[in-house]
Amino acid sequence: MIDLALFGVVAVGVLFALVMLFKSSNWETTEGVMLEASYKQNYYSNPNRSVGDNSPLFTYDINLSYEYHVDGQRFVGHKLYAAMPNKVDQSFVAEDVVEKYAKGKRVKVYFDAKNPGNACLETLANVGLGGKIALVLSILFVMGIVGGGIYAFNKYL
Structure with missing residues (x-):
């Protein structure tokens, strides 16, 4: 059960x-400014890893902060995608995201009109x-x- x-x-x-x-x-969009974009490499140990197993031993946490305004109110968002963690398993993906959303860049922010604090930078x-x-x-x-x-x-x- x-x-x-x-x-x-x-x-x-x-x-x-x-x-x-x-x-x-389908969320509304507004312009935002990147406050921070970085990533951190995390090692994890897999005791069941067999010889020849090429699965990654690293994950990369992407740290994003962006500022945007809705109806005169300031918000700070952190999500790349809605409802998904900012975590990838390949360094080049993390590097691309950090480069695309470098500090100071103007970005399109997608936000939920019913809850403007809920926002992301990428959608499907x-x-x-x-x-x-x-x-x-x-x-x-x-x-x-x-x-x-x-x-x-x-x-x-």
Whole structure:
């Protein structure tokens, strides 16, 4: 029963993120200014890593701060994409984001008109068809891993 609840929680979380990503494509826009753009490399250890496994041992946290105004009120945002962490697993992606959103640059900020403090710099409207397909496949992959893990746990433990 716990396994079904866990899968349900993960599925709801993934669906929420997807809905937010699609909704953000229709958000209002305003101009903003980058206050900060940097990234930090994080090492993680994987004791189950086998010889020849080329999966990354690093993740990169992207730190973004941008200022924007809505109806005369100042806001500071930090999200690259709505409802997703600013984390990537390839250094060149982190470097590209930091370069694109360098301190002092003027940027287009997408914000939720019902909650202007909820904002991001990128939406699915900025992503090509290949990126959208990759996103959907990644989400299905994560759900498959969780479902497979629950199945294996119940069957073998």
